[in-house]
Amino acid sequence: MGIKVMFKDIRRIISLSIRTIAGLHLFTSSMFEISQTEGASMLPTVQSNGDFCIVDKRYKNGNKIEMGDIIVARKPTQPDSWVCKRITGMPGDIIIIDPSRGHIEKMREKFNNIISNDDDCEINKNDSIKENEFNSRFKEIKLNKNGFDRSPYDQFIVVPDGHVWVTGDNLSDSVDSRTYSVLPMGLIGGKIIIGMYLPNWMNFKGEYYRFLANTFHEV
Amino acid sequence: MKPTFNPDSSPFGSKDKVLLWKFNVKNIENLKINDVIFLKSPINPNQIYTKRIKGLQSDLIIPRYPDTRSKVLIPLNHIWVEGDNIHSIDSNTYGPVSTGMVIAKAVWIIWPLNRFGPVPSEGGRECRERILRYPNTVL
Numbered sequence: 001m002g003i004k005v006m007f008k009d010i011r012r013i014i015s016l017s018i019r020t021i022a023g024l025h026l027f028t029s030s031m032f033e034i035s036q037t038e039g040a041s042m043l044p045t046v047q048s049n050g051d052f053c054i055v056d057k058r059y060k061n062g063n064k065i066e067m068g069d070i071i072v073a074r075k076p077t078q079p080d081s082w083v084c085k086r087i088t089g090m091p092g093d094i095i096i097i098d099p100s101r102g103h104i105e106k107m108r109e110k111f112n113n114i115i116s117n118d119d120d121c122e123i124n125k126n127d128s129i130k131e132n133e134f135n136s137r138f139k140e141i142k143l144n145k146n147g148f149d150r151s152p153y154d155q156f157i158v159v160p161d162g163h164v165w166v167t168g169d170n171l172s173d174s175v176d177s178r179t180y181s182v183l184p185m186g187l188i189g190g191k192i193i194i195g196m197y198l199p200n201w202m203n204f205k206g207e208y209y210r211f212l213a214n215t216f217h218e219v
Numbered sequence: 220m221k222p223t224f225n226p227d228s229s230p231f232g233s234k235d236k237v238l239l240w241k242f243n244v245k246n247i248e249n250l251k252i253n254d255v256i257f258l259k260s261p262i263n264p265n266q267i268y269t270k271r272i273k274g275l276q277s278d279l280i281i282p283r284y285p286d287t288r289s290k291v292l293i294p295l296n297h298i299w300v301e302g303d304n305i306h307s308i309d310s311n312t313y314g315p316v317s318t319g320m321v322i323a324k325a326v327w328i329i330w331p332l333n334r335f336g337p338v339p340s341e342g343g344r345e346c347r348e349r350i351l352r353y354p355n356t357v358l
Contacts, residue, residue: 061264079245079297079319160313162262181293186259187319 015051030057033190035072035082041168041176042084045070045212050198052214053084055190062164066090068216071166074187076180082190085176085183089165098156098178108134157181164188221304222330223255223342224328237338239323247276247296247318250354252347255338261293261313267322270309273342274299276316283311290348291315303342326332 034053040048055072059065067090075083087097111134159165163182168174177183192212198204225234239257239275243249250256260266274280280291280299293299301307310316324343325338345351 061259063265074319076297076317076319079296081316135296160262162260162264184259184261184264184317184320186261187266187317188264201328 027054028057029059033057036086040052041170041174042070042086043170043173045083045086045169046192046195047197050196052196053192054194054196057190059191060163060189062188065164065185065188065191066214066216068214070192071107072189072192073166075175076183076187078145082169082189083166083176085166085168085174087164087181089159091159091163093160093165095157095165095177097109097157105156113142127185162186220255220271220302220307223271223303223339224269228344232329235328235334237325237326238329241323242328244321244324245318247298248313250298250318250324251283252320253342256300256321257325258320258325259320261316261320262308266309269325270298270300270302270307272327273310273343273346274315278282278348279315280315281312281348282346283344283349300344301343301346 010043034052035055037046037051037053038049046053053072058067059071065071065087067087069087070084071087072082072084075081089144112130115130157165159182164185165177166183167176167178194209195212196209197206201206224237227230242255249307250272252275254272256272258268258270275298276293276295277295278299278310279307280293282291291299291314293315295320296318298308298318298321299315301309301311303320327337328334
């Protein structure tokens with residue numbers, strides 16, 4: 001009799017724990033999940049360490065995702081690691097790959113201004129020397145029969161269907177679409193909606209949580 | 220994947236059922252050439268494609284329509300997938316796919332019982348440049 005009751009209890013415990021685990025798994029894979037961020041690529045928005053974020057998994061696979069949303073996604077070149085980035089291009093958009101690299105015409109203008117403001121500069125007097133000076137300073141810009149070879153500068157890309165363009169908020173310390181190009185929506189794991197900074201929780205001061213709003217507005 | 224899966228094209232024919240291996244398939248180490256995989260479509264992420272792996276990372280691929288005589292170098296942790304059918308929409312359209320898009324590996328055909336058995340390990344065309352150029356080399 002006693003053994004029978006014990007078996008009944010064990011069976012109940014096993015059944016309950018399996019059901020709980022399954023329910024939790026369903027919840028974290030399709031509703032919400034808390035995950036910790038790491039790295040400096042989203043620095044002004046999300047702290048580099050100890051920042052716990054609530055991930056809304058209903059935006060999995062890029063469903064209903066919008067420009068300016070903060071997402072977590074698998075890194076295309078390293079699928080076992082997750083990255084947290086902001087969407088800066090939707091399918092069909094024309095994107096300049098790296099705005100921080102500058103613009104050839106603007107660089108040339110700037111260079112000419114610097115040279116012409118300098119009265120003592122000998123280069124100013126001769127156009128061919130000026131041209132040579134420019135070419136030697138910016139060796140990566142080469143002329144071909146179509147004009148400038150824009151390979152490191154001024155490169156544009158059209159985001160294909162089912163892909164997005166993602167960049168970190170901290171452009172100077174972020175490995176993002178500028179490196180691995182467009183990100184397939186299938187790699188998107190969810191959208192980050194709330195950030196909770198752990199030191200604020202520990203010290204009972206500051207804001208405990210903050211909504212990570214979509215800061216995008218069209219010009 | 221017509222000759223491999225669902226070979227009869229009649230609308231009333233039953234669809235094939237296959238057994239899938241889902242453990243650790245996002246790791247490139249567990250993916251081999253000629254494996255049949257299920258992957259999320261890069262064009263529409265809510266669709267699932269069945270394709271055969273035809274190239275792994277660092278392979279040089281000759282696409283089906285090399286209109287500019289171009290070759291494709293597969294990036295790190297990416298694969299080149301093609302359907303066994305010549306009319307399939309595959310990497311020739313959307314390029315190399317990240318292994319993060321792989322959902323499962325098809326290992327065993329279960330349903331039409333006359334074809335019960337492992338998924339055929341051959342199909343499609345060879346498109347790796349080094350194999351096409353040096354076919355007799357053992358690698």
